[in-house]
Amino acid sequence: MTAQLAQMTARDAKSSLSNRVLVIPLGSTEQHGPHLPLATDTTITSKITQSLIDLRPSQTILAPMIPFGCSGEHSAIAGTLSVSTQALVLYLVELVRSCEFNQAIAIVSAHGGNALPILNAHRILEGEGREVMAWIPTVDALINAAERHQAPLSFRGLWQPDLHAGRTETSIMLALDPSSVNLQAARAGSLEDPVKLIEMMKTGGIESVSKNGVIGDPTGSSAEEGLLILSAFAEDLISNFDKFYKKVTS
Numbered sequence: 001m002t003a004q005l006a007q008m009t010a011r012d013a014k015s016s017l018s019n020r021v022l023v024i025p026l027g028s029t030e031q032h033g034p035h036l037p038l039a040t041d042t043t044i045t046s047k048i049t050q051s052l053i054d055l056r057p058s059q060t061i062l063a064p065m066i067p068f069g070c071s072g073e074h075s076a077i078a079g080t081l082s083v084s085t086q087a088l089v090l091y092l093v094e095l096v097r098s099c100e101f102n103q104a105i106a107i108v109s110a111h112g113g114n115a116l117p118i119l120n121a122h123r124i125l126e127g128e129g130r131e132v133m134a135w136i137p138t139v140d141a142l143i144n145a146a147e148r149h150q151a152p153l154s155f156r157g158l159w160q161p162d163l164h165a166g167r168t169e170t171s172i173m174l175a176l177d178p179s180s181v182n183l184q185a186a187r188a189g190s191l192e193d194p195v196k197l198i199e200m201m202k203t204g205g206i207e208s209v210s211k212n213g214v215i216g217d218p219t220g221s222s223a224e225e226g227l228l229i230l231s232a233f234a235e236d237l238i239s240n241f242d243k244f245y246k247k248v249t250s
Contacts, residue, residue, distance in 0.1 A: 030071035051234035141236035166216020175226030189214025
């Protein structure tokens with residue numbers, strides 16, 4: 001049975017967290033073009049995190065989802081709620097410091113904008129001698145999983161993944177919640193070099209590189225590909241978690 005911190009009493013928490021890792025999922029609330037919901041990153045993070053909890057129930061406790069992250073580059077488009085990088089670093093550091101009842105923490109996020117603050121918070125907390133794991137999805141995780149499982153060539157040929165609300169995220173959402181995807185409204189956005197686009201967005205925001213808030217092309221998205229991507233991410237998360245758990249319990 002999944003152990004959820006929010007449903008425990010203080011007494012339960014004190015007795016249940018021994019030799020378990022508190023898993024903190026971190027999402028975002030931001031625009032994902034005209035065809036995907038604002039909660040896309042939060043939905044994806046929740047699913048990947050739940051995969052870990054389901055497969056390692058005796059080793060984990062699930063903390064409540066944090067639905068806001070760093071999305072400042074999307075702030076010009078309605079619906080986006082965001083905090084600064086500095087604010088999120090401080091928030092995560094203080095949150096982990098407050099967790100005196102548990103010695104091991106795993107922070108999980110599928111939102112690329114949260115990567116830098118998570119890694120900065122991780123560095124600070126590790127410097128304080130705390131046992132903290134940080135996980136964000138990587139391209140390597142997708143490529144390695146595709147090769148290991150001999151995924152269809154059409155899948156392997158997709159990567160590099162697009163950055164935002166393109167085929168990658170649209171496929172995932174078709175697998176998770178197809179009713180939330182408006183494929184009739186899906187249109188390609190900017191298709192330029194991702195490295196160049198990221199640099200432009202740092203100063204000009206999403207509106208400087210894409211009129212519809214999409215970076216990539218959702219054409220060809222499918223639930224089948226979404227399931228493969230989710231499986232690859234979950235596999236990578238569980239692999240990293242197992243290494244972390246062995247370290248903190250040895």
